[in-house]
Amino acid sequence: MAVLVTFVGTSPIETPGAGTAYKIWTYKIEGTGSEIPVGRQWALGLPGNVNVQDPSLFPHVTALEGTFLSRDPASGLQYAGRTVSSAGSLTIVFVAPARTASGKVLLFKSTPGDSWISVPFTVPDGAPSHTQILPLPAPGAPAYTGRPIHDFAGTLPYASELFGIYQPLPGWIGLQSALSAVAVHPGSVFAKLTRERFLGESARTLSDEALAALAKRYEAVTAGGLSPVGLLNLFRQYFFEFDTFLGTPAGHIWVSPGGTVEVVETSTRRTLVEKVAEQSEEISHKSEESLTNQDDVAEAVKEDNSRDTKLGVSVTGGVNAKIYHADASASFSTSNNVRKASEETHKQTRTQTAKVSSEIKRNFKTSFKTVTESTDISSRRYILQNITPNLVNYELRRKMRKVGVQLQHIGMRLCWQVYLGDPGKDLGLGDMVHVVEAPDLTAISKPEKLPAPEAKQVTIRFDVPFKPKPGTDEDAKLTYTPHPQNACRGVNPSNPGIDDTIQFCFDVPLPPPPRDYEFSKVVSVDRQGAQVDFLPLTLDQTKKIIKLQLTFANFQGKKSLPFDIVLLYEPTEELKKEVAQKNADAEAAYQKEVARLHHEAYGKAVRERLKLVSSMRTRPADDLRSEERRWVFRSLIRQLEELGHYPQNPQHLPYLESQQIQQFFDVDEMLYFVAPDFWRPGPVSPPPLTKNSVGRYPVPPEVEEPVAPLPLTGQTVAGWYSRTDEYKAINPTIAEVAGLTITAAPTAAGNITVTLNGVSQEVAVDPAIQSTAVDVATLIRGTSFSGWTTGGMGATVIFTAASAGSKIDASYSAGSTGAKGTMSTVIQGDSEWRVNYLITEQTQPAPMGSSLGWLIQIDGDERRNEFLNAAWVKAILPIRPGQEVAALNWLIEVEGVAALGLPYRPDQQGDPGIFQGKKVDEALKLLAQELKDTNTSYTNTLASEKVFETGFDPLAGGFRPAEPYQVFDQWIEVLPTDQVAAVAVQYDPKTGQQL
Numbered sequence: 001m002a003v004l005v006t007f008v009g010t011s012p013i014e015t016p017g018a019g020t021a022y023k024i025w026t027y028k029i030e031g032t033g034s035e036i037p038v039g040r041q042w043a044l045g046l047p048g049n050v051n052v053q054d055p056s057l058f059p060h061v062t063a064l065e066g067t068f069l070s071r072d073p074a075s076g077l078q079y080a081g082r083t084v085s086s087a088g089s090l091t092i093v094f095v096a097p098a099r100t101a102s103g104k105v106l107l108f109k110s111t112p113g114d115s116w117i118s119v120p121f122t123v124p125d126g127a128p129s130h131t132q133i134l135p136l137p138a139p140g141a142p143a144y145t146g147r148p149i150h151d152f153a154g155t156l157p158y159a160s161e162l163f164g165i166y167q168p169l170p171g172w173i174g175l176q177s178a179l180s181a182v183a184v185h186p187g188s189v190f191a192k193l194t195r196e197r198f199l200g201e202s203a204r205t206l207s208d209e210a211l212a213a214l215a216k217r218y219e220a221v222t223a224g225g226l227s228p229v230g231l232l233n234l235f236r237q238y239f240f241e242f243d244t245f246l247g248t249p250a251g252h253i254w255v256s257p258g259g260t261v262e263v264v265e266t267s268t269r270r271t272l273v274e275k276v277a278e279q280s281e282e283i284s285h286k287s288e289e290s291l292t293n294q295d296d297v298a299e300a301v302k303e304d305n306s307r308d309t310k311l312g313v314s315v316t317g318g319v320n321a322k323i324y325h326a327d328a329s330a331s332f333s334t335s336n337n338v339r340k341a342s343e344e345t346h347k348q349t350r351t352q353t354a355k356v357s358s359e360i361k362r363n364f365k366t367s368f369k370t371v372t373e374s375t376d377i378s379s380r381r382y383i384l385q386n387i388t389p390n391l392v393n394y395e396l397r398r399k400m401r402k403v404g405v406q407l408q409h410i411g412m413r414l415c416w417q418v419y420l421g422d423p424g425k426d427l428g429l430g431d432m433v434h435v436v437e438a439p440d441l442t443a444i445s446k447p448e449k450l451p452a453p454e455a456k457q458v459t460i461r462f463d464v465p466f467k468p469k470p471g472t473d474e475d476a477k478l479t480y481t482p483h484p485q486n487a488c489r490g491v492n493p494s495n496p497g498i499d500d501t502i503q504f505c506f507d508v509p510l511p512p513p514p515r516d517y518e519f520s521k522v523v524s525v526d527r528q529g530a531q532v533d534f535l536p537l538t539l540d541q542t543k544k545i546i547k548l549q550l551t552f553a554n555f556q557g558k559k560s561l562p563f564d565i566v567l568l569y570e571p572t573e574e575l576k577k578e579v580a581q582k583n584a585d586a587e588a589a590y591q592k593e594v595a596r597l598h599h600e601a602y603g604k605a606v607r608e609r610l611k612l613v614s615s616m617r618t619r620p621a622d623d624l625r626s627e628e629r630r631w632v633f634r635s636l637i638r639q640l641e642e643l644g645h646y647p648q649n650p651q652h653l654p655y656l657e658s659q660q661i662q663q664f665f666d667v668d669e670m671l672y673f674v675a676p677d678f679w680r681p682g683p684v685s686p687p688p689l690t691k692n693s694v695g696r697y698p699v700p701p702e703v704e705e706p707v708a709p710l711p712l713t714g715q716t717v718a719g720w721y722s723r724t725d726e727y728k729a730i731n732p733t734i735a736e737v738a739g740l741t742i743t744a745a746p747t748a749a750g751n752i753t754v755t756l757n758g759v760s761q762e763v764a765v766d767p768a769i770q771s772t773a774v775d776v777a778t779l780i781r782g783t784s785f786s787g788w789t790t791g792g793m794g795a796t797v798i799f800t801a802a803s804a805g806s807k808i809d810a811s812y813s814a815g816s817t818g819a820k821g822t823m824s825t826v827i828q829g830d831s832e833w834r835v836n837y838l839i840t841e842q843t844q845p846a847p848m849g850s851s852l853g854w855l856i857q858i859d860g861d862e863r864r865n866e867f868l869n870a871a872w873v874k875a876i877l878p879i880r881p882g883q884e885v886a887a888l889n890w891l892i893e894v895e896g897v898a899a900l901g902l903p904y905r906p907d908q909q910g911d912p913g914i915f916q917g918k919k920v921d922e923a924l925k926l927l928a929q930e931l932k933d934t935n936t937s938y939t940n941t942l943a944s945e946k947v948f949e950t951g952f953d954p955l956a957g958g959f960r961p962a963e964p965y966q967v968f969d970q971w972i973e974v975l976p977t978d979q980v981a982a983v984a985v986q987y988d989p990k991t992g993q994q995l
Contacts, residue, residue, distance in 0.1 A: 002128035003031040003121040005044075005107060007135045008091070010098065014061050021142040022053065023098040024063055026091060027134075029107070029121075033087035043070075043081025043116065044092055045106030049139040052080055053095040063093050072116075079108060079116060096137035103136040140994065147243050149404060149972065154951040157238040162410075164234045166671075166876060168417060171905075171920040173198075173206075173898035174228030176418050176639060178214055181226065190214040195643065198896025204921075205901045215899060228895040229888075229924070232413040232671075232878055236944075240404035240952045242972070250980055251396035255386040263382040263396070263982070384982060392984055399979040404952060407969035409962045410944035413878040414931050416665065416891055420635045420875055423674060424868040427631055430859045431716035432616065434609055439601040444593045447586035450579050453516070453571035457523055460567060462508045463560040464532070464548070472500035476555040479531075480504070490553055504553070508537075508546040508565065516575035519567060522546065526564035531556060537565070602702050606721065607840050613717055614844035616858045624864045632672045632875045645894055664887035665877040674870035677852065691828075695722025695835040696855055719856040720837050720846060727832040732805035736829035740780065740797040740812050740821055742773040747818030754780065754823075756788050756799055757807040765817050776819045798826070806831030881935035884928035897921070940965050 010023035029042055036042070046052060048071070055064040066085070071078040080094040107130075108116040120128045175198045182193050190210040202208040206215055218225050255261050386392045466476045473492065480490030480502055488505035513519055522537045533552035540547060546565065555561060640646035647654045661667070697719040738756070751762040763783050770776045773795040780797045781790045792798040801807055806829035814820050837850040848854075848862050854869045867873070879887040892900070900921035915923050934940055943965035947953075955970040962968035987994055 003029060003035055003107065003119060005029055005105070005121050005123055005132065005134070010100075011063075013058065013095065014063070015058065020098060022095050024061070024093055025096050025137060026063075026093050028089065028091050030089045036084055036088055036090065038084050038087050039111070041068075041081055041083050041110050041112065042090060042092065043068075043079035043108045043110075045077045045108055045116075045118075046080055046136065047103055047139070048076040048078055050078070050103075050137050051097055051139070051141045052078055052137070055095065058095060061095075064095070067093055069094065077106070081108070083112075097140070097142040099138035099142060101136050101138040102133055104131050105134045105136065106131055149242060149952075150954050152240065152242045152404070152952055153954060155240050155242070155404075156951045157406075157947060158241050159239040161237040161239075162234065163237065164232050166230055166232045166415065166673075168225070168227050168230040169924075170225075170227050171902070172228060172895070172900055172924070173211065173215060173226045174418070174895040175898070176643070176895065177226045177228065178211075178898065180419055180421075181214065181218065185217075188213065188217070190217070195896070198898050200897070201901070203896060203898045206899055211898050228416055228418065228891060230415045230417050230876065232415050232876065233409065234411045234413065236408050236410050236947075238406045238408065238947055238952075240406070242402040242404050244977075245400055245402070246397040246981055246983065247400040247974075247976065248397065249395040250398045253384060253394045253396065253982070255384050255392050255394065257386055257389050257391065259386050261384045263384060382982060393987065394982045395985050396980045397983055399977045399981060401975045401977055403973045403975060405971050405973060406947070406952070406955065406967050407962075408944070408947060408967045409965055411935065411940070412931060412964070413881070413935070414884050414888070414928060415879065416877045416887070418636060418639070418875050418877075420632060420639070420873045423870045423873045424628065424631060424864075426634075427627060427868065429718050429855075429857050430616075431718050432609075432613060432858060433716050434605075434612060436601070436605040439597040441594060441597060444590065444597075447583075447590050449583050449586075453575050453579055455520065455571070456514055456517055456569045458511065458514070458567045458569060460508070460511055460565050462506070462548070462563045462565055464506060464530075464550070464553075464563055465503070465560045466555045466558065467503040468500060469502075473502075475557055476559060477557050479552070479554040480550075481552055482550075487549065490550060502553070504550040506548040506550075507540075507543070508548055510539075510544045510546060510567070513569050516572050516578075517569040518572055520570040521568050523566040523568045525566070528562045528564065530558075530561040532561055599702065606699060606838070607842070609717055610721060610838055610840055611842050613720055613858050614846070618861045619859050621861055621863070624860060628864070628867050629670055629672065632873055633667060633670060635873075636875055636877075640894070643894065660890075664879060664883050664890055666880050667877070669878050671876045671878075673874045673876070674867050675872045675874065676866075677849075677854070677869045677871055680871035691724055691726060691833060693724050693833055693835055695724075695837070695853055697721055699723050699838060717858070719858055720850055722835050722837050722853075725834055725836050726806060727834060729805060729830045729832050732803075732830050734827065734830040735804045736801045736807040736825065737827035738799045738810035738823060739792070739826045740777075740799065740810075740823045742776045742780075742795045742797075742819060742821040744814075744818060744820040745772050746770055746776060746814075748816055750815050750817040752776070752780075752815055752817055752819055752821075753813040754783075754785070754799075755811045755813075756785055757801070757810070759786065761785060765819055767818075770819070773819070773821075776821075801829065805829045882932055884932045884935070885925065888924060888928045892921070900924075934964070 006028045008026040008028050010025055012020070013022060013024055027044060029036065052069055054069055055061075055067045058064050067080070067082045069078065069080050081092050082090060084090045107119045107121045109119050110116045118130050120130050121132065122128045123132045123134060126132060175195060178190075178193065178198070179195075182188075182191055185191060190213045193210050193214065197203060197208055197210065203211055206212045214226075253261060253263060384394055468474070468476070478492040478494070478500070480492055482504055483489040483491045483501055486501075488503070489501040490504040491501045510519060519539070522539075525534075525537065531552070531554040532550055535549045535551060538547045539545075548563070553561070637646055641648045646657050697717070699721040736757075740754070746765045746767045749764075749766040749768075751764050753760050753762050755761075761783070763780060765776055765779065770779055777792070777795045777797050781792060783790070785799065787802050788799045789802065790797055790799060799810060809825055810823050812821050812823040835853055837846050839846060847856050847865055849856065849865050849869060852869075854865055857864050857868060860868075900919065902920050904915055904918045904920050904923040914926055918926070947967065953967065955967055958971060959969050985994055
């Protein structure tokens with residue numbers, strides 16, 4: 001008869017917190033007393049790839065007492081067994097992974113000191129054999145995520161985060177909130193409500209018609225919108241360091257027999273950070289603090305809280321506490337409110353930590369380089385050496401952290417809530433001073449101005465010939481004067497009656513004038529000392545000659561008299577215009593180059609300024625929140641002044657009033673919630689947006705008046721630049737209309753130019769025909785313009801586009817005709833105009849709200865910009881512990897008694913019986929007294945600090961509705977680190993699976 005082996009099953013490991021990855025596997029061996037005698041060792045022969053644990057690792061598991069585990073590398077088997085203590089049967093137990101498979105099992109026996117002997121055996125419904133198929137643990141190790149959390153009981157938290165849940169308490173209609181509602185509805189029944197109507201019995205019972213209408217309009221008794229009080233539940237989030245383990249492979253390396261591989265590990269941040277770090281030292285620091293660069297969930301949660309604009313911020317015990325706003329609680333029971341707040345807290349914090357841990361996981365990136373030389377290029381270098389005769393595979397696995405998170409309720413505070421308008425109106429913004437460098441104009445030379453062409457003097461020689469009649473005065477020594485009958489003949493007066501005349505009139509030919517010059521006049525005549533006189537020279541333009549007529553002459557024996565005539569030539573108008581045009585062209589080319597350099601400098605300055613603005617370091621968040629909190633409290637004091645509860649413009653400082661407020665309320669712990677800007681909508685400019693609309697900070701003009709060395713020089717920048725851009729309307733319906741008014745009649749013939757939608761068209765006018773402005777307008781109306789129709793009357797011309805949509809602005813030019821006129825756009829075609837913000841490839845992403853036209857503080861964070869553009873602020877002032885009753889009485893004086901006399905109507909189960917049959921004010925006073933007793937209890941204070949003393953206490957089930965001052969929520973986060981470990985692995989060459 002063969003020995004019978006039966007698989008009994010698996011069972012959990014008895015050690016507390018052992019987890020479910022491993023189980024106890026149990027097999028029963030049965031036979032006769034002679035087959036299984038006392039003192040003999042029996043063992044199951046299991047495959048070597050089954051991850052059987054050494055029983056000595058579990059000293060407290062009674063089922064493993066007397067068991068052993070040995071391995072035979074030669075056969076690849078491992079022997080799990082025990083010594084027989086009762087003849088005929090024994091139970092073999094071992095610890096292995098819980099995952100189930102099936103495989104070959106052998107049975108061995110031996111006496112102490114002898115070798116193992118294989119024994120044939122049977123299984124239920126099987127035949128005897130040395131090898132049987134039985135249920136076995138699956139090969140390989142189970143997925144390991146660190147030790148169970150019970151092993152870390154007592155671990156102290158390494159970080160904590162304080163936050164809270166605020167819930168308004170409905171039932172009471174506060175005076176301040178109600179008066180704000182009155183201002184919104186000036187035509188309503190409750191529009192005439194005054195402070196006095198919130199006092200007295202009619203206010204308590206809402207028998208006042210206006211107060212009843214107000215309550216009905218806002219459902220004030222149940223909604224909590226007008227209530228001046230609420231409850232703040234405070235919670236603390238603890239972070240515990242549990243364990244580390246190796247995660248999924250990040251790389252693979254194989255090393256040949258006898259080979260050595262050096263692995264250089266380079267752990268980097270995201271590429272974006274590396275790019276930003278190149279810009280400036282300040283930006284690098286900012287990037288290192290960004291959310292995606294955190295490698296710890298506690299720090300990431302803190303940063304995520306600081307950026308969440310939906311959270312209120314308070315300072316509790318010197319620590320910034322982030323407060324969530326929950327729905328109003330209709331129950332005044334502290335237990336009900338704690339449970340509701342704990343559920344809201346679980347939902348918010350669990351989602352948040354899952355998000356930030358996911359961000360961290362995506363953030364880590366590790367690259368590996370395999371090199372043949374030893375080069376120290378990183379702070380982490382690993383040497384993998386294979387001294388075996390086999391090929392060795394290494395998986396590079398990332399080291400993971402397991403972080404535990406727990407939530408604890410640590411207290412409840414009664415609060416005063418009030419609404420404040422125009423958030424941040426008095427907060428100053430930072431102006432960045434930026435001086436722009438003037439462009440370098442030395443590279444271009446200023447043109448030398450051509451001198452205006454001057455008149456030229458030309459000297460010509462003209463010999464006046466001696467031409468007597470033949471036979472007379474051949475020696476040319478006589479003196480001659482004009483002949484009485486012929487002035488062009490000279491006669492000798494000493495010989496009367498004798499015809500001895502000589503020629504007295506001569507034509508002096510003009511030489512060709514210099515190029516681009518014309519003859520002007522005779523400047524002078526040099527007679528070279530000759531005894532002659534003559535009339536002024538005259539010019540014959542037709543014959544191009546100068547007429548010379550002598551009035552006295554004595555040739556003194558010479559046959560001719562030399563005359564030097566100096567002629568004056570003036571430059572032509574064409575030459576003057578040519579020189580002037582050359583000068584103008586040279587100056588225009590110079591100014592164009594100067595304008596180009598100025599434009600480049602302007603564009604460079606704008607780009608540089610945008611880069612500087614976008615990379616401006618944000619002020620510390622604590623400072624910004626402190627300023628906002630001070631503004632909120634300052635505005636609250638103003639409201640109290642208006643209501644007569646705080647001295648207005650006191651001559652003496654109001655010490656007592658301020659002391660009273662500080663006695664009742666924890667001013668330093670005041671928190672606030674901002675209402676999103678969409679609750680008070682309004683575009684950047686009055687609607688509708690047009691081409692003339694501007695943003696908060698339009699880009700400065702390129703040309704400024706008075707003309708400066710360079711636009712933008714020495715300016716300050718308060719925000720991100722914007723400009724108005726035009727977009728085509730999707731469905732245009734409005735056609736553009738332009739109007740032209742002719743204001744003067746033409747004075748010269750020529751062309752006028754009408755430009756419509758960028759297309760210019762000339763119209764010829766002549767003052768002889770169009771003698772008035774009306775004539776010119778009539779001529780234009782009769783002209784055809786492509787894509788436009790004309791109309792109008794008198795001196796006005798109306799141009800109407802044939803198609804809808806925006807067009808390029810029309811223009812008019814009178815040219816040299818003198819027919820002046822003015823063109824304007826009468827109706828703008830419908831286009832989409834947007835006030836856009838400017839960006840470059842080097843700027844950081846624009847702040848939140850840039851597309852909405854928000855007021856942006858360039859050194860503020862997202863919360864500050866949300867605050868500056870919020871519709872209003874809801875301020876929450878926690879009442880000091882122990883002052884709940886006194887503060888409630890003070891609030892009744894400030895906020896009135898509206899609705900306090902109505903019955904308290906809870907809508908939740910679990911309210912204590914003391915609230916039954918009470919009025920609202922009575923229930924509030926009971927709540928205030930309960931909170932006073934609770935918040936001044938020393939026992940509760942110790943309970944809120946218990947975790948710091950006793951450490952981590954595992955919470956069964958992970959979550960339970962919170963009881964006051966108890967830990968109520970728990971979960972685990974797994975985070976990657978920047979460390980990688982090399983682990984030798986083997987693979988089945990046939991299946992490819994890891995062994």
